[in-house]
Amino acid sequence: MYRLTDVTKTYRNGHAVVQALRGVDAVIDDGGWLAIQGPTGHGKSTLLQLLGGLDRPTSGRLEFGGRDLAALHEGQLTGVRARAIGFIFQTFNLMPTLSAQENVETALVPLGVPGAARRQRAAAALDLVGLADRRRHLPAELSGGQQQRVAIARALVKEPAVLLADEPTGNLDEGTRDEIIGLLARLWRERGLTMVMVTHDSVVAQHAQCRAVLRDGLLSATQQV
Amino acid sequence: MFLTYLWRELRRRARQALFIALGLALGVGLVITVTAASSGVKNAQGTVLHSLYGIGTDITVSTPAAQGSGGPSRFLVGGGLPTAGSTFSKHLLLSASTGLGPLAATAVPGIRRLPHVSAAAGALVLTNLDVSGTMPSIKRNALRRPDTSINTSSFSVLGVDLAAARVGPVSSARLTAGRAFTSGDAKSNVALVDADYAAQHKLRPGSRVTIGSSDGTGTSFKVVGVLRAPAGATPADVYLPLGRAQALAAAAPGGGNLKHQVNTVYVAASSAAEIGAAGHEISALLPRATVTTSGDLASQVSGSLASTASLADDLGKWLAAAVLIAAFLLASLLTLAAVSRRVREFGTLKALGWPSRRIVGQVMGESVAIGLAGAAAGVALGFAGAALVTRLAPPLSATVDQGPGQTGAGLGARSRILHNLAQASTHTVSVHLSAPVTVSVLVLAVLLAVGGGLLAGAFGGWRAARLRPAAALAQVG
Numbered sequence: 153m154y155r156l157t158d159v160t161k162t163y164r165n166g167h168a169v170v171q172a173l174r175g176v177d178a179v180i181d182d183g184g185w186l187a188i189q190g191p192t193g194h195g196k197s198t199l200l201q202l203l204g205g206l207d208r209p210t211s212g213r214l215e216f217g218g219r220d221l222a223a224l225h226e227g228q229l230t231g232v233r234a235r236a237i238g239f240i241f242q243t244f245n246l247m248p249t250l251s252a253q254e255n256v257e258t259a260l261v262p263l264g265v266p267g268a269a270r271r272q273r274a275a276a277a278l279d280l281v282g283l284a285d286r287r288r289h290l291p292a293e294l295s296g297g298q299q300q301r302v303a304i305a306r307a308l309v310k311e312p313a314v315l316l317a318d319e320p321t322g323n324l325d326e327g328t329r330d331e332i333i334g335l336l337a338r339l340w341r342e343r344g345l346t347m348v349m350v351t352h353d354s355v356v357a358q359h360a361q362c363r364a365v366l367r368d369g370l371l372s373a374t375q376q377v
Numbered sequence: 378m379f380l381t382y383l384w385r386e387l388r389r390r391a392r393q394a395l396f397i398a399l400g401l402a403l404g405v406g407l408v409i410t411v412t413a414a415s416s417g418v419k420n421a422q423g424t425v426l427h428s429l430y431g432i433g434t435d436i437t438v439s440t441p442a443a444q445g446s447g448g449p450s451r452f453l454v455g456g457g458l459p460t461a462g463s464t465f466s467k468h469l470l471l472s473a474s475t476g477l478g479p480l481a482a483t484a485v486p487g488i489r490r491l492p493h494v495s496a497a498a499g500a501l502v503l504t505n506l507d508v509s510g511t512m513p514s515i516k517r518n519a520l521r522r523p524d525t526s527i528n529t530s531s532f533s534v535l536g537v538d539l540a541a542a543r544v545g546p547v548s549s550a551r552l553t554a555g556r557a558f559t560s561g562d563a564k565s566n567v568a569l570v571d572a573d574y575a576a577q578h579k580l581r582p583g584s585r586v587t588i589g590s591s592d593g594t595g596t597s598f599k600v601v602g603v604l605r606a607p608a609g610a611t612p613a614d615v616y617l618p619l620g621r622a623q624a625l626a627a628a629a630p631g632g633g634n635l636k637h638q639v640n641t642v643y644v645a646a647s648s649a650a651e652i653g654a655a656g657h658e659i660s661a662l663l664p665r666a667t668v669t670t671s672g673d674l675a676s677q678v679s680g681s682l683a684s685t686a687s688l689a690d691d692l693g694k695w696l697a698a699a700v701l702i703a704a705f706l707l708a709s710l711l712t713l714a715a716v717s718r719r720v721r722e723f724g725t726l727k728a729l730g731w732p733s734r735r736i737v738g739q740v741m742g743e744s745v746a747i748g749l750a751g752a753a754a755g756v757a758l759g760f761a762g763a764a765l766v767t768r769l770a771p772p773l774s775a776t777v778d779q780g781p782g783q784t785g786a787g788l789g790a791r792s793r794i795l796h797n798l799a800q801a802s803t804h805t806v807s808v809h810l811s812a813p814v815t816v817s818v819l820v821l822a823v824l825l826a827v828g829g830g831l832l833a834g835a836f837g838g839w840r841a842a843r844l845r846p847a848a849a850l851a852q853v854g
């Protein structure tokens with residue numbers, strides 16, 4: 153699914169130049185689950201953003217399904233994100249004014265899915281994550297775990313090939329964390345997803361097929377579970 | 378989804394949206410009110426000018442009377458003085474006392490043929506003077522002034538061109554009784570009389586009125602109609618067919634008649650934009666004539682109407698523009714601030730695959746919706762403001778120079794001023810100010826409000842479009 157060859161990413165932060173990634177080489181197979189761990193500020197989120205087409209590498213080659221993401225123009229990247237990649241964020245990032253169902257529907261808007269089909273698919277996705285009875289609730293009316301379930305439904309409603317999760321349990325208590333990880337593990341298995349997850353939590357990382365550590369911009373110690 | 382998202386977002390930012398909408402509404406309301414008041418002032422000016430000129434007249438042409446012809450300095454009637462102790466009754470029709478000099482009637486077709494002129498009508502502005510009594514005997518070296526029993530009365534007479542009725546003072550008057558002149562009246566002794574004059578002298582259609590002549594004899598004219606001049610006008614007392622007035626009138630006391638002469642020409646330009654060009658053409662054709670356009674006359678109008686016009690033009694428009702600009706700036710800044718607060722939201726949408734144009738459209742849609750709300754409120758405010766202006770505005774007065782006893786309808790402003798050097802007087806017209814709101818103003822106001830919304834949305838959209846999704850999400854924490 154992914155092939156990274158000597159990928160670097162350099163930021164300019166004021167006068168300082170930050171080398172977030174210093175030459176990452178990796179292969180992520182279709183249907184694989186990679187957990188990336190490492191200290192804060194060592195490039196984990198940056199790598200996830202490059203994998204999601206939210207940013208471009210400064211140098212190197214980043215292939216997704218055989219296409220170099222760095223060579224795609226903005227419209228093509230947007231299309232890849234809309235069709236093939238689902239995101240889950242630590243802070244859920246739900247639209248506060250939209251209901252759970254409407255939040256899920258937002259992922260289908262760029263695909264041009266008609267309204268009725270959109271509502272039907274969103275309802276099915278919420279049912280999948282166990283929130284069929286919370287469809288009309290606003291995010292503020294849901295618990296953290298429920299909000300993350302809505303975010304998972306939103307990520308999966310378009311049936312993407314890849315699910316990218318940035319600290320998906322970082323804001324949850326242990327019980328809810330286990331529920332969410334259990335849900336993700338089930339969906340990964342049932343749907344044959346390729347999943348890349350950034351996490352500090354070793355308990356969460358243990359569920360992954362492969363674990364890697366990103367330190368000082370270098371990916372190391374890839375560990376097959 | 379677009380409308381749902383838009384509506385929910387506006388509800389979330391209801392206070393801010395209301396603030397922006399009210400700002401736009403205030404600007405739009407002021408624009409409508411000021412424009413309506415300005416239109417009202419223009420209408421009022423038009424009323425004044427029409428009352429002086431006649432509807433459809435854009436230019437008057439006249440020449441000042443020669444110096445020393447200001448009035449009868451000697452009483453030469455019928456070839457000499459009546460003998461002492463004899464009684465007499467004379468009717469004189471004079472042009473000299475009007476302050477206007479003669480123009481050849483052939484100038485009228487010449488003016489009519491000019492490229493930027495659509496119509497021209499010659500007219501003869503005259504004063505009828507009736508003198509009667511007993512001639513006193515004047516003894517040489519008498520210390521005491523002799524007793525006199527001479528009575529004089531006068532009224533104004535206007536000879537009008539029957540072939541060009543759509544310009545000139547008669548065009549703006551309303552027929553209240555009888556009939557108007559027809560082309561068959563050109564050589565008939567028929568007259569129209571002003572309604573006030575008719576009431577004062579108990580005249581009605583079928584009555585007779587005696588008009589003087591250059592030799593002091595009177596001619597009886599049959600009244601065929603009664604005219605009511607527009608409000609504020611100073612109409613002639615009696616209107617005659619131009620040919621009859623020319624045949625009877627004297628250029629100066631004791632002088633010959635005014636056959637083939639007029640003393641005012643009323644001109645309609647081919648369009649409002651061509652008035653200046655038509656004026657220049659007439660000046661070139663008649664270098665000695667005084668050419669007065671409606672603009673010239675408007676500039677000589679003073680009083681509260683002129684002050685209001687100046688106020689509407691200067692302060693009102695600038696105030697409306699300033700408020701609108703402030704509202705636009707406020708809307709733009711608040712929209713930018715709102716976008717800045719929604720960076721995370723837009724970053725998430727970009728991560729979900731929303732193209733930038735869709736996000737920009739969402740932001741602009743919200744701004745346009747606020748603009749529309751502002752437009753609706755602004756239109757309501759504008760109507761209320763215009764209604765207040767109409768209701769509360771005090772009567773405005775327009776003052777123009779005018780000599781006593783003159784037919785204001787017949788005088789060019791310059792001629793009037795020359796004449797009034799000796800007999801300074803003013804004529805004040807009272808006009809009620811109304812502030813009409815027109816459809817075009819409403820459309821303009823709505824476009825302004827929506828334009829303001831679009832401008833604000835464009836700023837916000839530009840900011841949203843420039844967001845790099847990675848950077849936007851990085852701000853999340």
